[in-house]
Amino acid sequence: MAVESEIRAERDYMDACRAQLTRMREEVRTMLATGAGEGEAVLDKYFNHALRQFRVQVLEELSDIEGAPLFFGRLDCPPGDLVYVGRRGVRDGDGEPMVIDWRAPLARAFYEASQQDPMGVRVRRRFGFDRHGVLTAYEDEPIDRQAEPNGLLAAEIERPREGPMRDIVATIQPEQMRLVRAPLNRTLCIQGAPGTGKTAVGLHRLAYLLYTERERLRRDGGVAVIGPNHSFLAYIRNVLPALGEVEVSQTTIDELIGLSVTAERTDDPRVARIKGDARMAQVVRRHLWSRIQPLGQTVEVEYQHRTWRLSPEEIAEEVDTVLSRGADYGTGRELLAQRLAYLVLRQMERAGNPTATPHQLRRNKAINRAVGRIWPTADPARLVFDLLTDRTHLAHAANGILSADEQDAILQTPRPRSVKAMRWTSLDLALLDEVAALVERPRKLGHVVVDEAQDLSPTQIRAIARRMAGSGTVLGDLAQATSPSAVQDWAEVLAHLDQPDGQIEELTHGYRVPAQVIDFAARLLPHIAPGLRGPASFRHSDDALCITRTMPGEKIAATVTTCRTALSKEGSVGLIAADNDIPQLHRALAENGLKHTVLGTGTETEHLTLVPVTLSKGLEFDTVIVFEPARISQAEERGLQRLYVALTRAVSTLHVVHADALPEPLAQESVVTS
Numbered sequence: 001m002a003v004e005s006e007i008r009a010e011r012d013y014m015d016a017c018r019a020q021l022t023r024m025r026e027e028v029r030t031m032l033a034t035g036a037g038e039g040e041a042v043l044d045k046y047f048n049h050a051l052r053q054f055r056v057q058v059l060e061e062l063s064d065i066e067g068a069p070l071f072f073g074r075l076d077c078p079p080g081d082l083v084y085v086g087r088r089g090v091r092d093g094d095g096e097p098m099v100i101d102w103r104a105p106l107a108r109a110f111y112e113a114s115q116q117d118p119m120g121v122r123v124r125r126r127f128g129f130d131r132h133g134v135l136t137a138y139e140d141e142p143i144d145r146q147a148e149p150n151g152l153l154a155a156e157i158e159r160p161r162e163g164p165m166r167d168i169v170a171t172i173q174p175e176q177m178r179l180v181r182a183p184l185n186r187t188l189c190i191q192g193a194p195g196t197g198k199t200a201v202g203l204h205r206l207a208y209l210l211y212t213e214r215e216r217l218r219r220d221g222g223v224a225v226i227g228p229n230h231s232f233l234a235y236i237r238n239v240l241p242a243l244g245e246v247e248v249s250q251t252t253i254d255e256l257i258g259l260s261v262t263a264e265r266t267d268d269p270r271v272a273r274i275k276g277d278a279r280m281a282q283v284v285r286r287h288l289w290s291r292i293q294p295l296g297q298t299v300e301v302e303y304q305h306r307t308w309r310l311s312p313e314e315i316a317e318e319v320d321t322v323l324s325r326g327a328d329y330g331t332g333r334e335l336l337a338q339r340l341a342y343l344v345l346r347q348m349e350r351a352g353n354p355t356a357t358p359h360q361l362r363r364n365k366a367i368n369r370a371v372g373r374i375w376p377t378a379d380p381a382r383l384v385f386d387l388l389t390d391r392t393h394l395a396h397a398a399n400g401i402l403s404a405d406e407q408d409a410i411l412q413t414p415r416p417r418s419v420k421a422m423r424w425t426s427l428d429l430a431l432l433d434e435v436a437a438l439v440e441r442p443r444k445l446g447h448v449v450v451d452e453a454q455d456l457s458p459t460q461i462r463a464i465a466r467r468m469a470g471s472g473t474v475l476g477d478l479a480q481a482t483s484p485s486a487v488q489d490w491a492e493v494l495a496h497l498d499q500p501d502g503q504i505e506e507l508t509h510g511y512r513v514p515a516q517v518i519d520f521a522a523r524l525l526p527h528i529a530p531g532l533r534g535p536a537s538f539r540h541s542d543d544a545l546c547i548t549r550t551m552p553g554e555k556i557a558a559t560v561t562t563c564r565t566a567l568s569k570e571g572s573v574g575l576i577a578a579d580n581d582i583p584q585l586h587r588a589l590a591e592n593g594l595k596h597t598v599l600g601t602g603t604e605t606e607h608l609t610l611v612p613v614t615l616s617k618g619l620e621f622d623t624v625i626v627f628e629p630a631r632i633s634q635a636e637e638r639g640l641q642r643l644y645v646a647l648t649r650a651v652s653t654l655h656v657v658h659a660d661a662l663p664e665p666l667a668q669e670s671v672v673t674s
């Protein structure tokens, strides 16, 4: 049959492309092994090193990702050109393109050609694949006609979910592609309801920017993705490598800024609101600079049996000069030491006896001792420790900035015995970073993608801003903000990022959650984010939502049964519960022989994952079972927001199991109960 022979021909072409990719890889490998193209002279060694590094990276980029087809689309462009579009470019032995990279200018037509603007395309072909990546179908779309609903897109969206996140290059939608391809020089804040593809867009945007602006981004310090926790980072870790991008650092905010300390506890909500507030930056700054003290005595510098004297007035004048320059704390300190050395040198010159060099005097003990007392070295941990645990220090630094009540709230009592004994919070780390950056500017990044940014405090956003050499892509959903110290809106985020030209965009179509489930979860929106609406869902099915009310003594058994039933079907299963309920559910699942992974405790290998609700952000499972919504909503100040996150993780089905009454907005009228 024509279709079958066509599919066979396309598979053959795929095989030919794979063979060429293997050849390309082998060529680079051989060049690496033989050092082809490398010079021999010593002077060439930096060039050789750079060339080798480059080749190693190309080799990684050319690696074949198992199960990821080399192309997913084809453009039929008259008079007779066929252009295949894939995850990376493949060339034949003569250097002719066999597949073009989805980010290449020519590939734009694959996403954008329409009846109104055919862009030289006659037919767009999309390919379908089985779960092993074997080409099994295609769908042709003549561009000169009104677009029909896209069956392969629907199939991709409906696909039962399993394992980590995958790339969406084959089916990126126009509203998403516009953001992926937005120019590098402008920061984007992308608001979007759950499942609208924010994470997907952020990652694909990074891959796109690396393709179009790789050298500039590298020169500016590279790129990074910042996510909320390691479970989330593990979930997205395969997307960029599958797109050939292996050089992207993926990190949490704590890792990005947490010098030598880690966060071991969380602040209570009132404390968090104050500590995360941008006013704390002023408090920290004042605390640091207040350490600069006049010396009040003459400094005697001995050099080769003679003594040179610097009066307190002369020294004070030098301190004022340095302060007026507005240098960093650390630079200022060095500058002061140099200026004191010059003062001595000038005295020597006046005495006609300049026996020392500026460098020698700079290292003089008396000068160093004096600088140490006037302008002490700053250890960020020590400084923030003093600020948060010593009432006098805090009062001095926060006077006129924080009220007495606010100072009381953040003062840590009893005072830990030492800096080492201090148990830091994430928000403390941002304060440490504030100090560290005043001493020495941190390393910059060419572009950052910040996911789940709705939870960041102003101080954390400032920490990111300090590392941005250029622009960023900020993703989030204000309705999912669970952190008490979080910013209020995207305009505030742009202000703290110091990106006044940044643009706020919105994604409105949902690709994850079925309409029935999103409608149920959206009942919470008037209570948690009155200005926001749920997405228009692409997914519809009548039995996507199931609510089971049980007697209190039966809810665990009912949950186990629901898990067992869900496991008999295709796709991943996530059982989401309040963090405090995880141990009892873990025991119950184990006692009933249901193999599962507890999220956050190791590698996720089982079909069933038991998810502490505080780790559920950004994740998705084919079937989600939410255990006792009321216990989730009551566990924290923004418990309803947390519940909204939990209810919007499902791709096919959401089961709610409860014995306690549902939180009021969900209880309004019964939905589907069993």
Ligand SMILES: Nc1ncnc2c1ncn2[C@@H]1O[C@H](COP(=O)(O)OP(=O)(O)OP(=O)(O)O)[C@@H](O)[C@H]1O
Pocket: 156, 157, 165, 166, 167, 168, 171, 172, 173, 176, 192, 193, 194, 195, 196, 197, 198, 199, 200, 201, 477, 511, 512, 617, 618, 619, 620, 648
């Ligand atoms: N154009 C698309 N084609 C196919 N699948 C898509 C598309 N856009 C998004 N998806 C899929 O929809 C799901 C949700 O995407 P993603 O996680 O990026 O959403 P999100 O807006 O970040 O959600 P959340 O707010 O819950 O973190 C993912 O499985 C993603 O692969």
